Amino acid sequence: MATNKAGTSQDNVFHKTRRDHSNEIAEDYVEAIAQLHSEDGACRVTRLARRLGVSHVTANRTVARLVSRGLVTTSPYQPIELTDSGRRLARTAKARHEIVIDFLISIGVPAEIATADSEGIEHHCSPETLKAMKHFSNTRNH
Amino acid sequence: MATNKAGTSQDNVFHKTRRDHSNEIAEDYVEAIAQLHSEDGACRVTRLARRLGVSHVTANRTVARLVSRGLVTTSPYQPIELTDSGRRLARTAKARHEIVIDFLISIGVPAEIATADSEGIEHHCSPETLKAMKHFSNTRNH
DNA sequence: CATCATATGTAGCCATGGCTACATGTCAAC
DNA sequence: GTTGACATGTAGCCATGGCTACATATGATG
Numbered sequence: 001m002a003t004n005k006a007g008t009s010q011d012n013v014f015h016k017t018r019r020d021h022s023n024e025i026a027e028d029y030v031e032a033i034a035q036l037h038s039e040d041g042a043c044r045v046t047r048l049a050r051r052l053g054v055s056h057v058t059a060n061r062t063v064a065r066l067v068s069r070g071l072v073t074t075s076p077y078q079p080i081e082l083t084d085s086g087r088r089l090a091r092t093a094k095a096r097h098e099i100v101i102d103f104l105i106s107i108g109v110p111a112e113i114a115t116a117d118s119e120g121i122e123h124h125c126s127p128e129t130l131k132a133m134k135h136f137s138n139t140r141n142h
Numbered sequence: 143m144a145t146n147k148a149g150t151s152q153d154n155v156f157h158k159t160r161r162d163h164s165n166e167i168a169e170d171y172v173e174a175i176a177q178l179h180s181e182d183g184a185c186r187v188t189r190l191a192r193r194l195g196v197s198h199v200t201a202n203r204t205v206a207r208l209v210s211r212g213l214v215t216t217s218p219y220q221p222i223e224l225t226d227s228g229r230r231l232a233r234t235a236k237a238r239h240e241i242v243i244d245f246l247i248s249i250g251v252p253a254e255i256a257t258a259d260s261e262g263i264e265h266h267c268s269p270e271t272l273k274a275m276k277h278f279s280n281t282r283n284h
Numbered sequence: 285c286a287t288c289a290t291a292t293g294t295a296g297c298c299a300t301g302g303c304t305a306c307a308t309g310t311c312a313a314c
Numbered sequence: 315g316t317t318g319a320c321a322t323g324t325a326g327c328c329a330t331g332g333c334t335a336c337a338t339a340t341g342a343t344g
């Protein structure tokens with residue numbers, strides 16, 4: 001995935017979108033892991049899998065990739081722990097997530113739908129867009 | 143991909159996001175194909191590939207999948223044609239795309255960034271969210 | 285301590301989306 | 315009509331993310 005020196009030298013808008021796909025998953029995972037940590041005090045693979053709506057196998061394997069990216073640490077039959085880097089990513093993902101949800105709600109999207117849509121949208125918002133969203137929610141929500 | 147009767151019976155928010163991924167690509171493709179049709183009068187594989195920032199091989203293979211989904215028709219060394227169904231999808235994708243761009247611009251995101259972000263965002267907007275966006279842009283943009 | 289449910293881990297399959305390298309078709313210009 | 319540039323097509327590789335089926339570990343309960 002990091003091997004992106006594509007034949008077509010042009011680095012257009014689509015590239016970015018595609019390249020990001022596995023980062024999105026990483027973010028979803030660390031965010032969920034952090035959530036489970038605060039809910040349960042620890043993150044077990046099975047719970048994580050259920051939370052993300054995938055099989056425990058998929059969760060396991062993806063977590064392994066997160067380990068190799070230095071985002072989490074694991075040892076056999078033990079709960080999953082976030083590294084500092086993982087925690088940081090989880091925090092920013094969560095923050096972004098909240099900005100998007102609040103924003104959608106503030107433009108009139110029903111909360112439940114806002115929550116669902118934000119799942120997909122959050123990963124594609126540039127800092128500028130997030131800033132605009134935040135600004136908008138703030139000047140409106142009180 | 144349609145084989146989604148996952149072990150975990152719960153059909154949570156993440157499911158949707160993941161399942162949609164190949165539809166996103168289909169939409170990007172038909173939209174680009176329609177664009178090239180109006181720009182060039184026909185859609186050749188190479189142009190399409192360049193437009194989407196992928197190799198002609200990838201474009202070719204993805205187009206083959208679109209054929210099997212009934213969205214486009216091809217014959218060897220001939221331009222790619224959209225079916226009615228493909229045209230319809232392209233139209234709605236384009237409409238959605240424009241709503242998102244206009245909206246982002248209207249909340250203050252610079253045009254260029256709005257264009258880039260919309261690429262990723264558009265696929266994740268429910269009808270409700272699009273409606274809210276449209277409404278917002280309309281009541282503001284004049 | 286044996287047993288059984290549940291959690292975790294492993295093997296191996298599938299589809300998608302990306303690529304390079306090579307083969308072949310098309311077409312214009314000589 | 316050859317030739318050569320460019321478009322198109324094919325073969326085969328890689329990584330990711332999904333799954334089922336099976337194997338093993340853990341821990342509670344009899």
